[in-house]
Amino acid sequence: MKNVQLVLNAILSKEMFHYIQIDEEMKIISYSYGVEKYFPDIEQMAQITGSDIREYLPELVGSEKEIEELFWVYNASFDLDTINKNGYYIDLTIQYCGDKSLLITIQDNTNIIRAQQKLLQSNNELTLLQNALQKVFDQQNALMFVVDNYKIKFANQKFTEHFQQNSIEEINKMNFEIYKSYDENFESYEDLFLTLSGKAGYITIEDEDFVIQASKLDITHKLITLTKIQN
């Protein structure tokens, strides 16, 4: 066992992996050097040999049945991913390792997960902002939509309701070239935008008359507003 531990310690020396070996009663038998950094209240891991692993990994509470099965189900493993321990992010894998013991492998993914966290944070904030903007647009009486040169990228509720579609995807499937309703020679929303040149125009779509206005959002995107003319 001592040799195995030396080999493992060498493999684990890059500190991306650690291990804890436990017995049938979930008591700690051995561990790799440095594993204490994941446990906030421990200075000396040596003190915890013989302790119940659940004291230090309460994440295992409730999974005792699955862990017990590892002793008699061949080649089985129990995985618990992306656990925040003392500021580190770790993945746990538990497998049978002989001598009536289990090996808990701790893989440190802190750098990767911190990068993921930043991406997720940005994505979530963007989603919140998008939802808030959608609500603002949906409260407008006009039909509003955002286009690039050829396709509709965003539309408010009034727009989708008017054209009896549930989503932008459905609208774009219809090959909705509104710019051609203004002038059939137009080839893109850019043509429509340049013609309107910041002024209001008139357009008839499916026998209904609208006042149309377009404003530039960035180099390719325009916001187009259609206000229905009541006859």
Added chain:
Amino acid sequence: MIRKKILLIGDFNVGKTSLIRRYVDNTFDDKYLTTIGVKISKKLVEVDGEECELLIWDIEGATELKKIPLAYMKGASGAIFVGDVARMETIEHIDKHIRTFLESNPNSKYVIAYNKADMLSDAQLETFECGEKTFFTSAKENLNVDEMFKKLTSEMLT
């Protein structure tokens, strides 16, 4: 000592972490920091003279694309389903979260937190349909947080 595993489940940015921080440390921070994976907090409580350690799992917000891993769900004695009263879609998703949780833990107890209640008026809160498991909570103003955890703990131990 009895140990009980409790999960906090809900969409992102509904205030799961804030509810835990309020309950465990009695603190609150307005800044939104997305939880990734899971983080466990412990709280020692006494119910009918008996000590119980609550292991409270703060789980990353569930989305359509990212479901809660089954391994997180296993062995939970209880759950708190959290929605944000200012974002109706997060309240509407609670039923789905409950169904998923009960598939793994059919005998577990749960309560529902309609969180960020401080953002709405009393008249607006009255428009919500509530059952006896539902609490209007605010981690910011410490509204009903202890009461909700107490109710869940008491149900888990009976």
